[in-house]
Amino acid sequence: MAERPRIGFAGLGIMGRPMARNLLRAGYPLTVWNRSPGPAQELAAAGAAVAGSPAQLAASADVVITMLRDTAAVEQVVLGDEGLLAGFQPGEIYVDMSSISPLATRRLAERLAARGVVMLDAPVSGGEVGAREGSLAIMVGGPAEALARVRPVLEVLGSRIVHLGEVGAGQVAKACNQLIVAVTIGAAAEALLLASAAGVDPARVREALLGGFAQSRVLDLHGQRMLAHQFAPGFRAALQLKDLAIASELGAATGVPLALTETARRLYGELVAGSGADLDHSGLLTLLERQAGRTLN
Amino acid sequence: MAERPRIGFAGLGIMGRPMARNLLRAGYPLTVWNRSPGPAQELAAAGAAVAGSPAQLAASADVVITMLRDTAAVEQVVLGDEGLLAGFQPGEIYVDMSSISPLATRRLAERLAARGVVMLDAPVSGGEVGAREGSLAIMVGGPAEALARVRPVLEVLGSRIVHLGEVGAGQVAKACNQLIVAVTIGAAAEALLLASAAGVDPARVREALLGGFAQSRVLDLHGQRMLAHQFAPGFRAALQLKDLAIASELGAATGVPLALTETARRLYGELVAGSGADLDHSGLLTLLERQAGRTLN
Numbered sequence: 001m002a003e004r005p006r007i008g009f010a011g012l013g014i015m016g017r018p019m020a021r022n023l024l025r026a027g028y029p030l031t032v033w034n035r036s037p038g039p040a041q042e043l044a045a046a047g048a049a050v051a052g053s054p055a056q057l058a059a060s061a062d063v064v065i066t067m068l069r070d071t072a073a074v075e076q077v078v079l080g081d082e083g084l085l086a087g088f089q090p091g092e093i094y095v096d097m098s099s100i101s102p103l104a105t106r107r108l109a110e111r112l113a114a115r116g117v118v119m120l121d122a123p124v125s126g127g128e129v130g131a132r133e134g135s136l137a138i139m140v141g142g143p144a145e146a147l148a149r150v151r152p153v154l155e156v157l158g159s160r161i162v163h164l165g166e167v168g169a170g171q172v173a174k175a176c177n178q179l180i181v182a183v184t185i186g187a188a189a190e191a192l193l194l195a196s197a198a199g200v201d202p203a204r205v206r207e208a209l210l211g212g213f214a215q216s217r218v219l220d221l222h223g224q225r226m227l228a229h230q231f232a233p234g235f236r237a238a239l240q241l242k243d244l245a246i247a248s249e250l251g252a253a254t255g256v257p258l259a260l261t262e263t264a265r266r267l268y269g270e271l272v273a274g275s276g277a278d279l280d281h282s283g284l285l286t287l288l289e290r291q292a293g294r295t296l297n
Numbered sequence: 298m299a300e301r302p303r304i305g306f307a308g309l310g311i312m313g314r315p316m317a318r319n320l321l322r323a324g325y326p327l328t329v330w331n332r333s334p335g336p337a338q339e340l341a342a343a344g345a346a347v348a349g350s351p352a353q354l355a356a357s358a359d360v361v362i363t364m365l366r367d368t369a370a371v372e373q374v375v376l377g378d379e380g381l382l383a384g385f386q387p388g389e390i391y392v393d394m395s396s397i398s399p400l401a402t403r404r405l406a407e408r409l410a411a412r413g414v415v416m417l418d419a420p421v422s423g424g425e426v427g428a429r430e431g432s433l434a435i436m437v438g439g440p441a442e443a444l445a446r447v448r449p450v451l452e453v454l455g456s457r458i459v460h461l462g463e464v465g466a467g468q469v470a471k472a473c474n475q476l477i478v479a480v481t482i483g484a485a486a487e488a489l490l491l492a493s494a495a496g497v498d499p500a501r502v503r504e505a506l507l508g509g510f511a512q513s514r515v516l517d518l519h520g521q522r523m524l525a526h527q528f529a530p531g532f533r534a535a536l537q538l539k540d541l542a543i544a545s546e547l548g549a550a551t552g553v554p555l556a557l558t559e560t561a562r563r564l565y566g567e568l569v570a571g572s573g574a575d576l577d578h579s580g581l582l583t584l585l586e587r588q589a590g591r592t593l594n
Contacts, residue, residue: 125511137505137508141497160508164502164505165497165498166496168495168496169497172492172502173501173502173506176489176492176506177488177505177506177509177511179488179491180484180485180488180506180511180513181510181511183483183484183557184477184481184484186480187476187480187558190480190548190553190556191474191476193553194469194472194544194547194548194553195473197551197552197553198547199462199465200462200470201462204462204470205461205469205470205473207459208461208470208474209474211457212422212423212514213478213514213515213518214473214478214481214514215513216477216481216512216515217510217512217513218513219513250491254491254495254589255494255589255590255591256487256490256494256585256589257585257588258487259483259563259564260483260487260557260560260564261484263556263557263560264557267557288554292551292552292553294553
């Protein structure tokens with residue numbers, strides 16, 4: 001691989017677009033592909049080449065990065081007609097930064113290994129702001145030597161890169177992260193609405209609790225969103241539900257009972273089935289408010 | 298009230314004993330009462346007077362503090378034969394620092410108000426260490442002027458005193474605190490055991506997650522206890538279950554659905570019904586381990 005590897009980037013959504021821009025800005029030769037052409041044209045205007053298919057993208061690059069919606073989208077882009085698999089050269093590195101099933105990740109890695117391609121899973125935390133600022137937390141699974149080779153690239157995208165183990169380990173950590181975030185959001189929503197319904201100012205309760213064992217970044221940031229009733233995402237409830245399904249699938253596969261995760265999954269399912277899919281995940285409060293027949297403030 | 302009010306202290310358990318000692322050390326004239334005489338004798342040796350009943354305690358003091366196990370114990374000590382109510386003088390202040398039902402607290406405050414006694418509820422967070430070090434967080438409900446009068450006393454016991462509103466508001470905040478702590482412990486246990494079962498080092502996952510939105514004091518401190526499998530309390534699972542019942546009761550009374558709290562309550566119920574009552578509340582992990590048929594490490 002050259003000092004500055006050629007990068008192929010597929011998936012120019014809310015997260016992928018600013019990430020690809022940061023790579024361009026850092027001076028990496030960049031080719032992009034996106035299912036709908038608009039975002040690719042936008043990156044082309046900023047200096048990227050545009051590939052006609054994932055296969056062409058893989059053929060033009062030393063390192064391919066994907067940032068896609070879900071497991072099905074990644075499998076389609078890698079394995080589908082004109083997929084990455086059809087264009088990869090032996091020795092290429094494939095970095096999937098989407099949040100998808102760890103089990104599907106391991107299966108993909110096996111398929112790719114048979115073609116001489118090393119796969120890293122590298123899901124992120126930090127949202128759109130982190131993507132714009134290049135300050136994402138990146139959870140990596142896969143061979144250490146492959147991570148060493150792409151680390152300079154990842155350092156453009158994130159400020160905290162943690163290697164968690166073999167391929168899939170990044171997705172496992174991400175699933176753990178997402179289940180904790182969802183359950184903690186639910187706990188904060190229950191506590192703040194309970195305080196309010198019992199006649200106590202939820203803002204004062206949040207403030208008091210941040211000084212003790214109930215402290216969390218969720219109670220701080222998402223709790224503030226709940227008090228302000230500001231549920232523009234942020235991180236969409238529909239994606240939170242998708243990530244809870246991944247944790248749930250992993251629990252079923254490993255025999256670990258996840259009662260709180262399953263409860264949170266049911267609540268997010270109700271929120272999304274209502275009109276809450278596009279709310280920030282802290283908008284889970286609105287489901288509780290509807291059920292309780294009262295609002296927080 | 299004199300500059301240094303005479304203090305009566307009832308309930309010399311794990312929390313109450315070091316709190317009473319701190320009051321003695323700070324120079325307050327102190328009378329104590331405890332159901333079993335041993336701990337009272339211990340405080341007597343340190344300079345406290347010993348009352349023969351709660352009524353005598355109330356008669357000897359300007360400010361009475363209770364630190365008791367549960368709602369029933371507080372009601373018994375206040376309203377029972379030879380209870381505090383029989384000895385209180387008009388103008389006395391009663392500070393209940395136990396963690397009990399906010400609804401029962403409001404009922405007690407009404408009974409006491411009819412006798413000219415002001416009640417403050419002032420449950421604490423910070424555990425035995427906080428009690429010893431005088432660094433408890435104290436959540437106060439009740440009239441501001443009564444709090445102003447006892448604030449110097451509370452400042453001996455705690456380092457963070459937050460006034461949350463009318464009587465009962467401290468207990469509401471405490472219930473909110475406890476439901477968040479319990480649910481967050483459960484989420485941390487599910488995540489760490491899931492990571493381990495999926496072949497990823499849970500210590501690395503905890504470390505990675507502490508840098509993101511999943512951060513909490515629980516994931517930090519209780520997560521570390523889980524990794525070390527050290528479940529000496531700390532805060533006993535049986536008391537955690539009691540506090541979840543308080544939150545649940547409040548949810549039922551106010552019509553706020555508490556699905557995650559109820560799930561945590563069921564889990565702690567199973568832990569306590571097994572052999573886990575005296576484990577630290579982070580010992581909830583052991584229930585999941587038993588159900589999964591595997592241990593964390």
